[in-house]
Amino acid sequence: DPKIIQKPKYLVAVTGSEKILICEQYLGHNAMYWYRQSAKKPLEFMFSYSYQKLMDNQTASSRFQPQSSKKNHLDLQITALKPDDSATYFCASSQDQGGSDYTFGSGTRLLVI
Amino acid sequence: QQQVRQSPQSLTVWEGETAILNCSYEDSTFDYFPWYHQFPGESPALLIAIRPVSNKKEDGRFTIFFNKREKKFSLHIADSQPGDSATYFCAASAQTGGYKVVFGSGTRLLVSP
Numbered sequence: 001d002p003k004i005i006q007k008p009k010y011l012v013a014v015t016g017s018e019k020i021l022i023c024e025q026y027l028g029h030n031a032m033y034w035y036r037q038s039a040k041k042p043l044e045f046m047f048s049y050s051y052q053k054l055m056d057n058q059t060a061s062s063r064f065q066p067q068s069s070k071k072n073h074l075d076l077q078i079t080a081l082k083p084d085d086s087a088t089y090f091c092a093s094s095q096d097q098g099g100s101d102y103t104f105g106s107g108t109r110l111l112v113i
Numbered sequence: 114q115q116q117v118r119q120s121p122q123s124l125t126v127w128e129g130e131t132a133i134l135n136c137s138y139e140d141s142t143f144d145y146f147p148w149y150h151q152f153p154g155e156s157p158a159l160l161i162a163i164r165p166v167s168n169k170k171e172d173g174r175f176t177i178f179f180n181k182r183e184k185k186f187s188l189h190i191a192d193s194q195p196g197d198s199a200t201y202f203c204a205a206s207a208q209t210g211g212y213k214v215v216f217g218s219g220t221r222l223l224v225s226p
Contacts, residue, residue: 033213043157043202043216056213090156100206101147102214104156 003027004105006091011110013081020067021076021108023091031055031094032074033102034066038087046089049074050096081112116140117205119217127225132190134220136203139184143205147214148177148188150199157202161188193224 007022025032034046048056052068067075078085088107094100119136126132136146147162163170163177163186170177174193179186190197200221206214 035216042200042219045213045215048213058213101159101162102149102157104158106156 001026002106004091004093004103006089006105006108008108009106011108013110013112015081015083015112017081018077018079019081019110021078021089021091021110023074023076023105025072025091025093025103025105027093027103028072029093029095029103030071031096031100032068032072033092033094034074034076035090035092035104036087037090037107043090046076047074078110083112086110086112117203117215117217119203119220121220122218123221123223125223125225126193128193128195130193132193132197132222132224134188134190134201134203134222135185136187136217137183137185138205140205140207141184142207143215144208145206146177146179146186147204147206148175149202149204149216151202151219152199160201190222193222195224195226198222198224 004025013019031050033048036044046059047066063079065077088109090107091105092102094102117138148160149157150160151157161172161175165181168179174191176189200219202219203217204214
């Protein structure tokens with residue numbers, strides 16, 4: 001059974017639209033993250049959450065908003081989508097922040113046309 | 114500066130040879146150094162990790178060599194197999210301060226039979 005569930009697996013969106021990427025982890029971890037991977041920037045850190053609190057935000061644009069409704073849940077809302085947002089978005093989790101091993105979800109491949 | 118530099122960008126070795134992947138960092142607060150590998154179409158997965166209390170960590174054919182003074186670490190893959198062909202990411206994080214894991218840019222390894 002997958003330990004980190006990301007939905008959807010593939011997503012095609014129109015420029016200017018809004019989408020939500022879902023992430024749930026069943027590892028009992030306390031920290032969750034979002035990373036973005038594209039040809040231009042492999043594994044680029046976006047956000048980190050610990051005990052449902054935002055710990056670090058390296059995303060310059062406010063169009064990207066993480067949402068944590070439960071400890072094991074960290075969704076990513078993206079508004080006003082642009083073609084440059086096309087990438088694979090990985091959710092990850094770890095027992096705690098710093099010095100803990102990450103487990104990655106299978107990713108959501110987003111294509112903005 | 115929170116950055117991890119990785120080289121080479123791509124590497125081709127023959128089956129049976131030792132592949133050597135290199136990384137360096139500048140932030141002295143980093144105290145945990147994992148390596149992840151990623152097969153095409155899959156998510157990154159932890160391969161092996163080291164803490165600077167030791168300068169070498171082995172796990173089967175995979176060995177990390179760590180040089181704290183020079184702030185460099187490398188992954189040696191002995192007796193490389195075609196199944197080792199993947200992208201390898203070095204990374205660094207700190208236990209204190211809630212730092213995120215910072216990833217290198219990746220090395221695409223191809224093992225030719």
